Amino acid sequence: MPSPNLTTIPLEILLLIVSHLNRRDFTTTRLVCRRLEGSLFRKFAQKYFTMIxxxxxxxxxxxxxxxxxxxxxxxxxxxxxxxxxxxxxxGGAREYSNINDVxxxxxxxxxxxxxxxxxxxxxxxxxxxxxxxxxxxxxxxxxxxxxxxxxxxxxxxxxxxxxxxxxxxxxxxxxxxxxxxxxxxxxxxxxxxxxxxxxxxxxxxxxxxxxxxxxxxxxxxxxxxxxxxxxxxxxxxxxxxxxxxxxxxxxxxxxxxxxxxxPHVISPNDGVPVIIDTYYLRTFLSHATHLEALHLREMARDEAFFDWLGASISCNDYEGPPELKPPNTPALTKVHECKLKKCTLPLQSLVLIIRKCSSLRRLTLTNIIFLDHNFDTFCRLFRELFRSSTHLESIHLTNIYIDGDGVAVSFGKSYDHRVRSFSYRGPNMKAELEALQLYIDPEILDFDMDDDMDTEEEEDMYAEEEYMYAEEGDTDTGEEEMDG
Structure with a gap:
């Protein structure tokens, strides 16, 4: 009977052990012998060579x-x-204010x-x-x-x-x-x-x-x-x-x-030419005919882009000069997930985008600034958005602001009305949204939009959508170079 060693350990236990090793120690373990290398190769490849x-x-x-x-x-x-x-x-040392200090x-x-x-x-x-x-x-x-x-x-x-x-x-x-x-x-x-x-x-x-x-x-x-x-x-x-x-x-x-x-000049059907900075981005998106998930981040101060994104398909019927034809707005009928983060847009544009996404099941809004200065109008449009979206399966709202008033919106019910975040995932979406109350927080005048870290709720909600390494419970990140 061979003496106990690494090769005699059951594979399940061995994989559990190496899951706690860092990259360098994992690599060293694989080099012990050919048998160990063969047993650990798949785990090693899945952990360090799935995304690079x-x-x-x-x-x-x-x-x-x-x-x-x-x-x-x-x-x-x-x-x-x-x-x-x-x-x-x-520019070499010119980057420094005083060359003698280098x-x-x-x-x-x-x-x-x-x-x-x-x-x-x-x-x-x-x-x-x-x-x-x-x-x-x-x-x-x-x-x-x-x-x-x-x-x-x-x-x-x-x-x-x-x-x-x-x-x-x-x-x-x-x-x-x-x-x-x-x-x-x-x-x-x-x-x-x-x-x-x-x-x-x-x-x-x-x-x-x-x-x-x-x-x-x-x-x-x-x-x-x-x-x-x-x-x-x-x-x-x-x-x-x-x-x-x-x-x-x-x-x-x-x-x-x-x-x-x-910037590109286009001429919509009303005949008034306009200049846009995102002509080619819009054209690119118009060709994404099988799109199922749309995630946009950092689109700030470009309300015209969101107006275009939410425009009806009928706007694609153009009768003006071919050289000034605007990009066709995408249909978005297959989009089941919409995720906006750190964007500034009119609330009405969001309502139109949601209506176009007739298959929408998941909606995430994080660090959003709405260009609606009247809070009553904001509340009315917001409720209209939710009531027309009872087909949603999950929703996540965090840090919603009103641009003109410089205030944050809180979400809650009668027992909890000072919450800056609202998340729900379940079969009673209509009841949850109808019970939701909106409040403004006048004390939030200065807000920090630089934090791009996903909240724990958002990470949990979209864990299955984010890229995860198969079969291991952890991932190593950082600017490392890997050893094969």
Whole structure:
């Protein structure tokens, strides 16, 4: 009888033990022997290779290709592409107010970082990053693809920024400092917008060329903003490959603050031309004909966009000059989940959006500012919204504000009328909403909209919708590089 050792432990107990190990210890355990490696490989792959964030550097994208060609390929379902390292504009020691205050060690780090900047720019200018993406996407069966900017603070807690990063540690090793230290620079706002916009275009083009069909697309550009034209304009030569991708999307999660240096002019049926900054974003959404879940974040001060989103399909009947034709408003008839966070919009637009979503079952509103200055009108429209939405299965409301009065709305019943959050999930939605009372809180004059952390109730409600690692009870996050 063999002496007791790790290989004689029942597999269920062994998996429970390794679930408490960190990544490095888990990797070391797999290297003990071939038998252990075979027993733990699936658990290891599910825990660390299901969702990964890659940088637009040759080192990181080559790792993506290598993973796609390895036995880890079947496990990688969620790929996030980081726009760049945000240092191509870095001006060396000029970033500091006094050059004499910078140590020799910091000068060395600055030079190493600047060299990495030059290397990345040369790599991107050759277009090889797209070749890497196309090759990897062809080998993978992706379910979810994300594009994000560099996480240089902790304001965003989206899935794209929570993903483990493969490549960041190389920057840390070569420079001796986190890349976020060097984020400050002299680039204009439009230079910032163009970087992540180009990354969005590269990912869409690579998905089209590889014939990959992910069900979900995430874009998180809340830190730098997004150039509407460069990100969402689909060129004529790529329409045959990219439009099927957009049409096949079931979930769209966009956290962005769109802008455009050259806004588009449209002419609605009333004949009065208007200028809009989100022409290409609207056109993009109009092609998402199979959309089932719509998540929008950080859409502030663009009430015209929400007016367009809630407009009736009849508005698509345009009779003016073809060159000024507005983008068609999406039907939204298949949308069963609507989630808005940190958005500013007219309440009436929300009512119209909800009415268009005839299959809506889940509604989440978090940190919303409504542009309705009259609270009585607000209450009346809000109740109308709820009474017309008795088909809802779950609802979550947190931190709702009225813009003109600068006050917060509280939700409650006769026994609890000072609550800033309301959540319900169950069969008695109509009764719960009819019993709900609305109150204004005049003491809330200054409110903080910077906290992007999901509430515990919201996380629980959408746990099954958020991307979770299969069969393990924990996830490791942070800017780490993984050992295969």
């Amino acid at each position: 964030r890659f940088m637009c550097t040759e080192y990181s994208l080559q790792a993506l290709v290598d993973i796609s060609e390895s036995r880890l390929s079947p496990y990688l379902k969620h790929v996030v592409v980081e726009a760049d390292l945000h240092f191509e504009h870095f 140590s020799t060690e910091m000068h060395v780090k600055i030079n190493k970082f600047t060299q990495l900047a030059a290397d990345q720019l040369a790599f991107l200018n050759t277009g090889r990053h797209q070749q890497f993406l196309i090759k990897a996407f062809r080998n993978l069966k992706l379910e979810r693809v994300g594009v994000c900017d560099l996480l240089h603070d902790t304001r965003c807690n989206c899935a794209s920024h929570r993903a483990i990063s493969l490549g960041t540690s190389q920057v840390h090793r070569e420079t001796g400092a986190p890349s976020r230290i060097f984020h400050v620079g002299r680039a204009s706002r439009w230079q910032f917008l163009s970087r992540i916009a180009s990354c969005v275009q590269s990912v869409l083009f690579a998905l089209g060329e590889s014939r990959s069909r992910p069900r979900r697309l995430d874009i998180c550009a809340i830190l730098d903003g997004l150039d509407d034209e460069q990100a969402f304009c689909i060129p004529g030569f790529a329409k045959d490959t990219i439009l099927p991708i957009i049409s096949g999307l079931e979930t769209i999660d966009f956290g962005l603050n769109p802008g455009c240096p050259f």
